[in-house]
Amino acid sequence: MMIVIEVRDQHDGDTxxxxxxxxxxxxxxxxxxxxxxxxxxxxxxxFTDVIEASGAPRGSIYHYFAxxxxxxxxxxxxxxxxxxxxxxxxxxxxxxxxxxxxxxxxWRQIVTSSGAHAGCPLAALxxxxxxxxxxxxxxxxxxxxxxxxxxxxxxxxxxxSGSDALAIATTTVAAMEGALILCRARGNVxxxxxxxxxxHQLVTAGT
Amino acid sequence: MMIVIEVRDQHDGDTxxxxxxxxxxxxxxxxxxxxxxxxxxxxxxxFTDVIEASGAPRGSIYHYFAxxxxxxxxxxxxxxxxxxxxxxxxxxxxxxxxxxxxxxxxWRQIVTSSGAHAGCPLAALxxxxxxxxxxxxxxxxxxxxxxxxxxxxxxxxxxxSGSDALAIATTTVAAMEGALILCRARGNVxxxxxxxxxxHQLVTAGT
Numbered sequence: 234m235m236i237v238i239e240v241r242d243q244h245d246g247d248t249x250x251x252x253x254x255x256x257x258x259x260x261x262x263x264x265x266x267x268x269x270x271x272x273x274x275x276x277x278x279x280f281t282d283v284i285e286a287s288g289a290p291r292g293s294i295y296h297y298f299a300x301x302x303x304x305x306x307x308x309x310x311x312x313x314x315x316x317x318x319x320x321x322x323x324x325x326x327x328x329x330x331x332x333x334x335x336x337x338x339x340w341r342q343i344v345t346s347s348g349a350h351a352g353c354p355l356a357a358l359x360x361x362x363x364x365x366x367x368x369x370x371x372x373x374x375x376x377x378x379x380x381x382x383x384x385x386x387x388x389x390x391x392x393x394s395g396s397d398a399l400a401i402a403t404t405t406v407a408a409m410e411g412a413l414i415l416c417r418a419r420g421n422v423x424x425x426x427x428x429x430x431x432x433h434q435l436v437t438a439g440t
Numbered sequence: 441m442m443i444v445i446e447v448r449d450q451h452d453g454d455t456x457x458x459x460x461x462x463x464x465x466x467x468x469x470x471x472x473x474x475x476x477x478x479x480x481x482x483x484x485x486x487f488t489d490v491i492e493a494s495g496a497p498r499g500s501i502y503h504y505f506a507x508x509x510x511x512x513x514x515x516x517x518x519x520x521x522x523x524x525x526x527x528x529x530x531x532x533x534x535x536x537x538x539x540x541x542x543x544x545x546x547w548r549q550i551v552t553s554s555g556a557h558a559g560c561p562l563a564a565l566x567x568x569x570x571x572x573x574x575x576x577x578x579x580x581x582x583x584x585x586x587x588x589x590x591x592x593x594x595x596x597x598x599x600x601s602g603s604d605a606l607a608i609a610t611t612t613v614a615a616m617e618g619a620l621i622l623c624r625a626r627g628n629v630x631x632x633x634x635x636x637x638x639x640h641q642l643v644t645a646g647t
Contacts, residue, residue, distance in 0.1 A: 277483040277569045352567040359624045360559040360567075362484045374625045403622065403631050404638040410621050411614025417566045418581045424610050431611040435638055438645045 259297045261287040266309040271352035275306055275361040306363060307372050313354045314376030321383050329436040332387040333405055337429045340409040344416045344425055352417065356410050380406050388436070405432055466504045468494040474516040478559040482513055482568040513570060514579050520561045521583030528590050536643040539594040540612055544636045547616040551623045551632055559624065563617050587613050595643070612639055 265287035269278040280294045280302065298304040317339065324335035343351045355373045364370050384402035389395060408428050415424035472494035476485040487501045487509065505511040524546065531542035550558045562580045571577050591609035596602060615635050622631035 272567070273569050274481050274483060274567055276481060355625070356563075356621045357567055359621050360479070360481055360564055362480050364624070370625070374627075377622055377625050400634040400638050403634040404615060407618025407622050407631060407635050408611060408615050410618035411616065412618075414563045414566050414617050415584055415610065415614050417571070418562070418577070418584050420581075424614060427607040427610040428614050431607050431642055434645060435642055438641060 255297070258287070258289045258293055262289050262293060262297060262305070263308045263312045265289075266305050267313045267354045268351070270306065270309055270354040270357050271313075272347075272350060273352075274357045275363040280305075303363075303366060303369065306358065307369055309354055310358060310369065310372040310376060314372070314379055317376075317380055318383055321380070321387070324387060326387075327391060329388050329391045329393050329401075330433050332384065332391055333401075333432050333436050334429075336384060336405060337409065337425070337432065340412060341422060341425055341429070344413065344422045349416045349420050349422060351413065353410055353413055356413070377406060393436070401432075401436060404435070408432060462504070465494070465496050465500055469496050469500060469504060469512070470515045470519045472496075473512050474520045474561045475558070477513065477516055477561040477564050478520075479554075479557060480559075481564045482570040487512075510570075510573060510576065513565065514576055516561055517565060517576065517579040517583060521579070521586055524583075524587055525590055528587070528594070531594060533594075534598060536595050536598045536600050536608075537640055539591065539598055540608075540639050540643050541636075543591060543612060544616065544632070544639065547619060548629060548632055548636070551620065551629045556623045556627050556629060558620065560617055560620055563620070584613060600643070608639075608643060611642070615639060 262283055266278065266283045269282050269286060273282075283289070283305065284291060284293065294305065295301070298308070300307075320339045321336055324332055326332050326335055355376045358364055358369060358373050364373070381399070381402045384405060385395075385398045388398035388401060393401070408431075409425075412425040412428050416422055469490055473485065473490050476489050476493060480489075490496070490512065491498060491500065501512065502508070505515070507514075527546045528543055531539055533539050533542055562583045565571055565576055565580050571580070588606070588609045591612060592602075592605045595605035595608060600608070615638075616632075619632040619635050623629055
């Protein structure tokens with residue numbers, strides 16, 4: 234998700250011309266898949282789309298992803314999950330509102346950098362027939378759980394009681410997923426900004 | 441969305457055997473399309489799926505929907521939007537928390553009646569390539585705006601100030617959209633229940 238700009242920059246900058254290692258290509262394909270799945274859904278994202286968006290050589294898919302589309306989708310989900318966690322682990326706020334603001338900032342960045350077009354690959358998979366694949370459904374569940382657990386821990390460290398922290402963490406994750414949808418529908422970041430003020434109210438009241 | 445049970449009941453009860461009017465068939469097709477689009481997305485929902493789920497005679501699609509899939513999808517979006525508004529217009533609560541609870545109850549019912557499998561057709565369309573169709577994107581935007589405006593009015597009538605009411609209404613719609621996603625990923629209604637407690641906190645603090 235975060236990588237929307239990066240992928241586009243690489244594309245615009247014609248990185249295809251410079252030499253790159255296999256792991257570069259592989260990583261770019263996973264990132265491009267995550268961006269496309271978030272924006273269009275799993276069913277509507279083809280290998281061809283991923284090849285084009287990542288600038289990877291044709292034939293790369295089965296070279297790097299022997300498990301085919303399922304494997305690429307699973308890695309895109311796991312990569313997204315990890316990107317969000319990495320961002321949030323970088324939070325050095327000592328207040329509950331600081332913790333929430335750090336998380337919200339990531340989603341605001343996703344909306345604004347994509348012109349309100351980006352979506353979340355985890356949400357996209359949850360509402361796709363591919364969610365019938367137990368391995369993929371489990372990856373989505375693990376991702377949401379990891380984000381919620383991390384926020385719960387951070388809110389706890391900032392002084393919030395355990396049960397409040399879990400409920401507020403869950404609400405924050407849900408509100409950001411919903412915000413992404415409303416921002417896409419509206420074509421701007423206004424819904425997310427309104428929601429951010431309310432999450433701020435919530436944590437301020439709760440501590 | 442609400443109609444998940446109804447569609448299934450009709451199906452299980454073999455309504456195909458009883459005579460029905462053209463408008464019955466047409467309405468069932470729109471409802472089935474809404475349920476399928478919410479659960480699987482627009483791209484992965486075929487006419488054949490809609491025919492099977494609604495029990496409509498083959499050939500009904502172009503008979504009733506001369507505009508093809510686009511028309512059926514547009515009507516499914518509008519029907520969903522109207523169902524949610526109809527439910528919420530039935531709210532006779534005089535407190536802000538009563539207004540929010542009435543809205544949340546609809547979404548809880550959607551989650552529980554579908555075994556946490558239902559999704560929202562508006563959210564599904566927002567993250568589908570079909571969102572590139574201006575008419576469909578506009579229908580989604582109108583739907584979210586209508587829900588938000590109705591909640592804002594009801595919160596206002598229950599005594600909340602205008603700007604707070606709009607921000608809380610936006611947050612409630614986003615939180616329910618996010619809740620549906622988290623409930624699908626978890627396979628149960630627990631995330632929605634946690635979120636409901638926080639929305640309750642929010643409106644209680646706000647009035």
